[in-house]
Amino acid sequence: xxxxxxxxxxxxxxxxxxxxxxxxxxxxxxxxxxxxxxxxxxxxxxxxxxxxxxxxxxxxxxxxxxxxxxxxxxxxxxxxxxxxxxxxxxxxxxxxxxxxxxxxxxxxxxxxxxxxxxxxxxxxxxxxxxxxxxxxxxxxxxxxxxxxxxxxxxxxxxxxxxxxxxxxxxxxxxxxxxxxxxxxxxxxxxxxxxxxxxxxxxxxxxxxxxxxxxxxxxxxxxxxxxxxxxxxxxxxxxxxxxxxxxxxxxxxxxxxxxxxxxxxxxxxxxxxxxxxxxxx
Amino acid sequence: xxxxxxxxxxxxxxxxxxxxxxxxxxxxxxxxxxxxxxxxxxxxxxxxxxxxxxxxxxxxxxxxxxxxxxxxxxxxxxxxxxxxxxxxxxxxxxxxxxxxxxxxxxxxxxxxxxxxxxxxxxxxxxxxxxxxxxxxxxxxxxxxxxxxxxxxxxxxxxxxxxxxxxxxxxxxxxxxxxxxxxxx
Numbered sequence: 353x354x355x356x357x358x359x360x361x362x363x364x365x366x367x368x369x370x371x372x373x374x375x376x377x378x379x380x381x382x383x384x385x386x387x388x389x390x391x392x393x394x395x396x397x398x399x400x401x402x403x404x405x406x407x408x409x410x411x412x413x414x415x416x417x418x419x420x421x422x423x424x425x426x427x428x429x430x431x432x433x434x435x436x437x438x439x440x441x442x443x444x445x446x447x448x449x450x451x452x453x454x455x456x457x458x459x460x461x462x463x464x465x466x467x468x469x470x471x472x473x474x475x476x477x478x479x480x481x482x483x484x485x486x487x488x489x490x491x492x493x494x495x496x497x498x499x500x501x502x503x504x505x506x507x508x509x510x511x512x513x514x515x516x517x518x519x520x521x522x523x524x525x526x527x528x529x530x531x532x533x534x535x536x537x538x539x540x541x542x543x544x545x546x547x548x549x550x551x552x553x554x555x556x557x558x559x560x561x562x563x564x565x566x567x568x569x570x571x572x573x574x575x576x577x578x579x580x581x582x583x584x585x586x587x588x589x590x591x592x593x594x595x596x597x598x599x600x601x602x603x604x605x606x607x608x609x610x611x612x613x614x615x616x617x618x619x620x621x622x623x624x625x626x627x628x629x630x631x632x
Numbered sequence: 633x634x635x636x637x638x639x640x641x642x643x644x645x646x647x648x649x650x651x652x653x654x655x656x657x658x659x660x661x662x663x664x665x666x667x668x669x670x671x672x673x674x675x676x677x678x679x680x681x682x683x684x685x686x687x688x689x690x691x692x693x694x695x696x697x698x699x700x701x702x703x704x705x706x707x708x709x710x711x712x713x714x715x716x717x718x719x720x721x722x723x724x725x726x727x728x729x730x731x732x733x734x735x736x737x738x739x740x741x742x743x744x745x746x747x748x749x750x751x752x753x754x755x756x757x758x759x760x761x762x763x764x765x766x767x768x769x770x771x772x773x774x775x776x777x778x779x780x781x782x783x784x785x786x787x788x789x790x791x792x793x794x795x796x797x798x799x800x801x802x803x804x805x806x807x808x809x810x811x812x813x814x815x816x
Contacts, residue, residue: 393811395651395793395803402755402791410760416696416706419759419779457705459696459779469666471778500711500733500756532804533711533734535756587812591733591755593651593793594807624757 353435354488356632358444361436361492364630365448365478368494369424370456372628373416376407379562380539380625383600387537393595400537400590400597403623418624421458422496424449424478427560431487442480450474461499481553493560495627501534507552507617519544519616520579526618527583527599532592535622539563540583540602543617545609554605555619560627563601576602600625633791639687640728640750648750648794650801655789656752660689660731662783664710667774668718671782675721682773682782685722689729689752694779696759704766704785706759709733712751716740723747731792741800751796753803765790 384407388400410417426445438444453460453475462476463469485491506526510518523542530538543554566573579602589595600623609615636644638658648654661683663671671681692712696705712719712732719730720743728749733756736744744751754762768786775781796802 392814393807395653395807396811398653399755399793402758402761406755406758406761409764410706413760415702415760415763417760418757419693419695419706419708420710421696421706457697457699459694459705461694461779473778498757503711531735533713535733587808587815589808589811591753591793592804592807593753594803594809594811596811622757 353433355435355437356490357438358436358441359438360632361441361444362448362451364492364632365426365445365494366452366455368492368628368630369449369452369458369496372494372496372626373421373456373458374410374414376410376417376624377562377627379564380600380623381407383563384623387597387600391590391595391597393589393593395593396590396595396597399593403590416458417626418498419459420461420498420500421453422498422626423462424475425495425497425556426478426480427493427495427557428480428482429485429491430482431489432484433488434490445478445480446476449476449478490632491629492632493627493629495560498622498624501538501620501622504530504534504620505555505618507548507615509548510614510616512612512614514614516575518614522616523579523618524582526620528586530620531588534620535624536588536592537590537597537600537623539621539625540579540599541619541621542602542604543619544604544614545607546615548615550607551615551617552619554607555617558603558605559619559621559625561603563603567604572604572606576604635789638689640689642748645728645748645750645798648797650794650797650803650806652794654752654792654794656792657788657790658786660691660785660787661772662691662693662785664692664694664780665714666777666780667782668715670774672718672721675725681725683784686726687728688726689731690722690727691785692730692732695763698769704763704769707763707766708759709754709756712736719743723749735804736796741796741802744796744798745800748798750794750798752792753795754790754792762790
C-alpha cells in the first residue's frame with residue numbers, strides 16, 4: 353500500500369488548472385498551423401492566423417488563451433494500491449481548483465445552483481471522476497471545459513437498427529446545429545455504447561485523447577477519419593465564416609451496450625481544447 | 633482592413649457589409665447574461681440605464697481578472713444567442729452595435745434592420761489576442777456580478793468581422809455559400 357498525502361493532489365491540481373489555461377496542447381497547436389496552411393476560405397485563413405497568434409500571446413504574456421477558463425473537469429485513475437491520507441480527496445481537489453483559479457487570475461464561472469444561479473466565487477465545485485486501476489500510481493487529468501461549446505453537445509438513444517449510418521447522421525446533425533456557436537474549428541468527441549450516462553462520459557473522455565492519435569480499433573479509426581472529412585466539407589469553416597477547417601479532429605470512444613440500445617453522445621469542444629495530465 | 637472610429641454614424645453603419653474585416657477603435661461597454669437581465673428589468677420598471685445607450689456598442693464578454701499592472705485579462709466574446717431575448721429592446725433604445733459570436737434569432741435580425749444596427753464578430757477563443765486591444769477599462773455598474781459587471785472599455789484597432797450588416801445580410805449564410813460555390 354502506497355500512501356499519498358492529499359496535499360500533493362491539491363498542489364498538482366492548482367498547477368494544472370493554471371497551465372492548462374495558458375498552454376494549448378501540442379496536438380491542437382500543430383493542427384491549427386497545418387489547417388491554416390491548407391485553408392482556402394479567405395476570411396477563414398485570416399481567422400486561423402489570429403487564432404495561432406492568440407495562443408502565442410497567451411504563452412508569452414501569460415494571459416489565459418480564452419476568457420472562458422471553464423468548469424474544471426478532473427479525471428482520476430487511481431491505482432488500487434494507493435491509500436490517500438491527510439484529508440478528503442474531493443475537498444483536496446476543490447482546494448486545488450480554488451487556489452489555481454485565484455493564483456492564475458482565471459475566471460470564476462461556476463454557479464452554485466443550476467436554476468437559482470449565484471456564482472460560487474472560486475470556480476468550485478469541480479466535476480470529478482475516479483476510475484480504479486491496477487498499481488500504486490495516481491494519474492490526474494485536468495480539463496477546463498468552456499460552455500460555448502459544451503452547450504452545443506447532444507446525446508441520442510439510437511436504435512440498434514439505425515446502424516452506423518444513424519451514428520454518422522447524428523454526429524453531422526449536431527455539428528450542423530452547432531454551426532458558428534462553439535467557436536469553430538472544433539474538436540468533436542463521440543461516445544458510442546454504454547448506458548445514457550456512461551455514453552456522455554465516453555464522449556467527454558474522447559476529448560482528452562490527443563487528436564493526432566486514432567481509436568485503436570481500425571473500424572472506429574476509419575469512422576473518425578470519415579466523419580472528419582465530411583464535417584470539413586460542410587463549409588462552416590473557422591468561426592463559421594466559411595472555409596475548410598470546421599473541425600480539427602474527431603475522436604470516438606466506445607464500450608459494450610445493451611441488446612436493445614445504441615446510445616450516441618457528441619461532446620463538442622472548441623479550438624481551445626485544454627487538458628493537462630500528471631502522474632503521482 | 634477598414635478602420636472604424638466610434639461612435640457609429642449612420643454613414644458608417646450603412647457602409648458596413650457582411651464579411652467586412654474591420655479594426656474598431658473607441659469606447660464600448662461590456663455586458664453578458666446577468667447584466668442584460670438587469671438592464672431589461674430596469675427598463676421594464678421605467679428606470680434609466682447606467683450608461684448612455686444612444687449610439688453605443690455592447691461587447692458580450694466576461695473577462696478573466698486583470699493582474700496587477702494589466703488593463704484587462706483574457707477578453708474574447710461569449711455566445712451572443714443568450715442575449716437575443718434582451719437585444720431588440722436595447723436596439724429600440726438606441727444601441728447601435730453588438731460584438732459577440734454565433735447565430736442570432738430572427739427577432740434580433742429584424743431589429744438590426746429596423747434600427748440600422750451592426751452585429752460584429754470577435755474571434756471566439758482568442759481572448760489573449762483581443763485583450764491586447766483594450767487600452768482602458770473602468771467599472772460602470774453591477775460590480776457585484778464579477779466577470780459579468782458592466783464595464784466601459786477603450787479599444788484600439790480591435791479586429792472584428794461584420795457578421796450581420798444593417799441590411800440583414802449574414803456572413804454565416806453567405807460565407808459558407810461562397811466557400812462551397814468556390815469548391816464546385
